[in-house]
Amino acid sequence: MAKTQESTSKPPIYLLDSMAFIFRAYHAMQRQRPMSTRTGIPTAATYVFVNMINKLRKDFQPQYLAAVYDLAGPVFRDAQAKGMKDVKKFNIKTQQFDTIEYAGYKATRTETPPDLIQQQPYIRRALEAFRIPILSFEGFEADDVIGTLSCQLSALGHKVFVVSSDKDMMQLVNADVSILNPTKDNLILDSRGVEEILGVPPERVIDVMALRGDSVDNIPGAPGIGDKGSIELIQQFGTVEAALDRAEEVKKKTYRESLQNNRDNILLSKELVTIHTGVPIEFSLDDMKTQAPDNAACRELFAELEFTTLLKELAPSVDNTEIVYNTKPTDAELSSLLAEARKTGGLAISIPPDARALSEEVADTTTDPESPEVEPEPAAPQTMSLFGIPDAPTTAVAAPIQDLACKLGLSASPFLALEAALDREGVREALEDETLPKQLHDLKAVLRALEPHNVTLRGPVTDVMLESYLVNPTHGSHTLIDIAARTTSRALTHQITKANPSDPNRLPEAAAAVQRLATALTSQLTEANPEPAEPIAPPPGKTPLNPASTLHDVYRHMDLPLVPVLLHMEQAGVRIDPAVLRDMSARLAVDIDTLAEKIYTDSGHRFNINSPKQLGEVLFNQMGLPKPMKYGKGKVVSTAQDVLEELAQNHPIAALVIEHRQLQKLKSTYLDSLPTLVDAEGRIHTTFNQVGTATGRLSSTNPNLQNIPTRTALGREIRAAFIAAPGNVLMSADYSQIELRLMAHFSQDPLLLNAYRTNQDIHTLTAAEVFGVDAGTMDKETRARAKAVNFGIVYGISPFGLAAQLNIDQKIAKTYIETYFDRYKGVRTFIDKTLETVRTDQAVRTAFGRVRPIPDIGSRNPNMRGFAERTAVNTPLQGTAADLIKLAMIALDREITRRELKSKMTLQVHDELLFDVVPEEVEEMQALVKDEMENVAEFSIPIVADVGVGDNWRDIKG
Incomplete structure (x- = not known):
């Protein structure tokens, strides 16, 4: 029937097959990265589903949209299925059909996973927050509701898009109804598209599905025919009925016998796969009209589920009234601002937190790599000032929150370029006023910006970045x-981007946000203090640790005081000898080429070893090596590290590829890149990050100096390039077996305590206790195996992991672990009590009060739960070690400054500190460093720091 011009102009309507996408989202994320909140709420399916809705709205901007849901309870197909008495299933081995009892429609479906059930209310809340109506009808499935609505809405003159990835939906396609599959790059299937994919037109989809059956829904179809056969038969006969009536014409015996022996079941299967279009559902087109999301509801849901990215993408909330910031305050306005800040207790300061990266990005936006003759346009002075490009001033802002601006009667908050602001009356004094509190984000960046102007920031500081990290370390x-x-609930609306690098409202808005956040986060720090364990009694005369410290105590006494220490280290830098690295690079290049030739010879092919696709083709298709278990139909075969390591046990070429990768990574990451980063004095200035790890450890970037390998000869050789300034010596101070010592402290195991208090070798002790080897006759290999057991226990190693590490049978590894716990009973008790506490609190603490949430401790996913348990046991050890060296760094920096020593602390790598020491201060520095590191905190066992000096990092000796 022809449509009038009026009917064809009606907007299309989108019907979402909700449950299909919810299950798809759930299983997709289970294979990739399970997600949960800090309180343990699983969120993966919800997150993917919400993103799919957002993408659908963005890509198609539907004017009408509804979500169709299944309801719990029986549907009419259950009654239909009762007529199916039994099923004949084709047995490949016997080449006969076995009769089996029919279990009923969807009876073989597995139960919905509990963690998906837990997410269902949140998904419905998401739809409600998006103001998308939810449609369903008792006794019918979502497919039937979609089919009915498709017919009725298209009859009203609307085009209908069924948003689904379910092939069953193809039977609904006609001139007015199409399938939209967002998981296939927004693939839209019309009648022609269905026939191209399935081989039959939409009206024959039911017949194909009836023959195929559906193992998920327990629809048997025609056993033995399969996907290919079902298409061939319907292409030949047109319908299921015709194929059944003319079964004797089918040439293939298995097809013919299946049709002849399963007529009733096939016909019933057709009934079961048919989407019914007569559901007596009532609907309102007005309700389906797309509305703007309920921002308050979205913000509440996304905050509860910790969807930070989605929160940022929300439109400003209702309290985000637009503020026109005053970027040129008069002297009187500025004076009033500073006076009011002193009365109200704070001044917010903001600078671009990502100044370096953005400045480089903006400066390079006009360069065309394909046209080298085109020179990049210089960045505008305002942009250079704003981002702090070298040799240009850094922009900053001293601004009140909106409430303060209102109190002052100002129309907006003052915004000042730093170099201009410091010349204004009262500004420098305010920044250096010890009684005036300051609020900011990233204290280190602010200190770095102020230092060239000889301004020392003083007064109580609230750094919302550090506070956020303590509250949310994961x-x-x-x-x-x-x-x-x-x-x-207030979004930041003015963002510095490549397209808009100099938004003048960005910094004052940021300052306003800082002051709001300072109040909220400081309150959270004070409240976030789970009940601690009882303090462990130290030896007589020692000061006990305070496990009852609040997170705010950790902030005040550890994280905040560490900031200027790290800045001093970054500014000092660590000196390297580029010639050593260049020589290594040249030698390694030869080794890499030799390895490559060996790989080419052994494989019989020359190919790009660095290409996972080409490597997989050679290893698995050309050479026929066994494919990894995770390899699936249509997927590229993985050549990941774990896959190659498993192959290497039986196939030498895989070991060659692993070695080739390792050498290339060393060469590119360190040997080739580090020499390009030295300054005029031959120093590298890494950036230390306090908020980059969940463990409490520091990380470093540009370059990352925390991951220089130490266990291989090549890794140690790289350390030979790290040297002191001319005439100076390099000093290293490394905590000895710190995590094992902390295990003794936390577990209070008598054997461990006695070993460390009497200075016994812990690895020799463990070898004697676990392996039954006499200490006097013990060789290095036996001690090394004991060392693997000791550190393996700390990291929650399994018998499988220990067996692989020691190259022994799993049963032997299991015996080692059991014997260890039998001898070190205190360790077993510590682990059990820690897990018990974490299962209750869903968090674990260091000895100094730092908290790490572990929400997956109760996960039903065994891999996630196992990782959570290992994390729970290791965090008190590794986290306390990280806190300990931070305290030592603070104490050392303070003492070096007080004594006016010329030596400098230049680098921290986990449990080790590096110093550039002038010769006349060597003895004093050795004594000072050892004393501060060993005594900055007291434990129930001695803490030992090994201190040594040398010409380079590799050759340092105690």
Whole structure:
């Protein structure tokens, strides 16, 4: 029937097959990265589903949209299925059909996973927050509701898009109804598309599905025919009925016998796969009209589920009234601002937190790599000032929150370029006023910006970046925009981007956000203090640790005081000898080429070893090596590290590829890149990050100096390039067996305590206790095996892991672990009590009060739960060690400054510190460093720091 011009102009309507996408989202994320909140709520399916809705709305901007849901309870197909008495299933081995009892429609479906059931209410809340109506009808499935609505809505003159990845939906396609599959790059299937994919037109989809059956829904179809056969038969006969009536014409015996022996079941299967279009459901087109999301509801849901990225993408909330910032305050306005800040207790300061990266990005936006003759346009002075490009001033802002601006009667908050602000009356004095509190994000960046202007920031400081990290250490990002999205209901609307690098409102808005966040996060720090364990009694005369410390105590006494220490280390830098690295690089290049030739010879092919696709083709298709278990139909075969390591046990070429990769990584990451990063004095200035790890450890970037390998000869050789300034010596101070010593402290195991108090070798002791080897006759290999057991226990190693590490049978490894716990009973008790506490609190603490949430401790996923248990046991050890060296760094920096020593602390790598020491201070520095590191905190066993000096890092000796 022809449509009038009026009917064809009606907007299309989108019907979402909700449950299909919920299950798809769930299983997709289970294979990739399970997600949960800090309180243990699983969120993966919800997150993917919400993102799919967002993408659908963005890509198609539907004017009408509805979500169709299944309801719990029986449907009419259950009654239909009762007529299916039994099923004949084709047995490949016997080449006969076996009769089996039919279990009923969908009876073989596995139960919905509990963690998906837990997410269902949140998904419905998401739809409600998006103001998308949810449609369903008792006794019918979502497919039937979609089919009915498709017919009725298209009859009203609307085009209908069924948003689904279910092939069954193809039977609904006609001139007015199409399938939209967002998981296939927004593939839209019309009638022609269905026939291209399935081989039959939409009206014959039911017949194909009836023959195929569906193992998921327990629809048997025609056993033995399969996907290919079902298409061939319907292409030949047109319908299921015709194929059944003319079965004797089918040439293939298995097809023919299946049709002849399963007529009733095949016909019933057709009934079961048919989507019914007569559901007596009532609907309102007005309700389906797309509305703007309920921002308040979205923000509440996303904050609860910790969807930081989604929070940032929300439109400003209702309290985000637009503020026109005053970027040119008069002297009177500025004076009033500073006076009011002193009365109200704080001044917020903001500078671009990512100044270096953005400045480089902006400066390079006009360069065309394909046209080298085109020179990049210089960045505008305002941009250079704003981002702090070298040799240009850094922009900063001293601004009140909106409330303060209102109190002052100002129309906006003052915004000042730093170099201009420091010349204004009262500004420098305010920044250096010890009684005036300051609020900011990233204290180190602010100190770095102020230092060239000879301004020393003084007074109580609230750094919302550090506070956010203490509250949420497992979050991957602590940028201001992310913190604001997670913590407040007020979005940051002015963002510095490549397209808009000099938004003048960005910094005053950021300062306003900082002051709001300072209040909220400081309150959270004070409250976030789970009940601690009882303090462990130290030896007589020693000061006990205080496990009852609040997170705010950790902030005040550890994380905040560490900031200027790290800045001093970054500015000092660590000196390297580029010639050593260049010589190594040249030698390694030869070794890499030799390895490559060996790989080419052994494989019989020349190919790009660095290409996973080409490597997989050679190893698995050309050479026929066994494919990894995870390899699936249509997927590229993985050549990941774990796959190659497993192959290497039986196939030498895989070991060659692993070695080739390792050498190339060393060469590119260190040997080739480090020499390009030295300054005029031959020093590298890494950037230390306090908020980059969940463990409490520091990380470093540009370059990352925390991961220089130490266990291989090549890794140690790289350390030979790290040297002192001319005439100076390099000093290293390394905590000895710190995590094992802390295990003794936490577990209070008598054997461990006695070993460390009497200075016994712990690895020799363990070898004697676990392996039954006499200490006097013990060789190095036996001690090394004991060392693997000791550290393996700390990291929760399994019999499988220990067996692989020691190259022994799993049963023997299991015996080693059991014997260890039998001898070191205190360790077993410590692990059991820690897990018991974490299962209750869903968090674990260091000895100094730092808290790490572990929400997956109760996960039903055994891999996630196992990782959570290992984390729970290791965090008190590794986290306390990380806190300990931070305290030592603070004490050392303070003492070096007080004594006016010329030596400098230049690098921290986990449990080790590196110093550039002038000759006349060597003895004093050795004594000072050892004393501070060993006594900065007291434990129930002695803490030992090994201190040595040398010409380079590799050759340092005690």
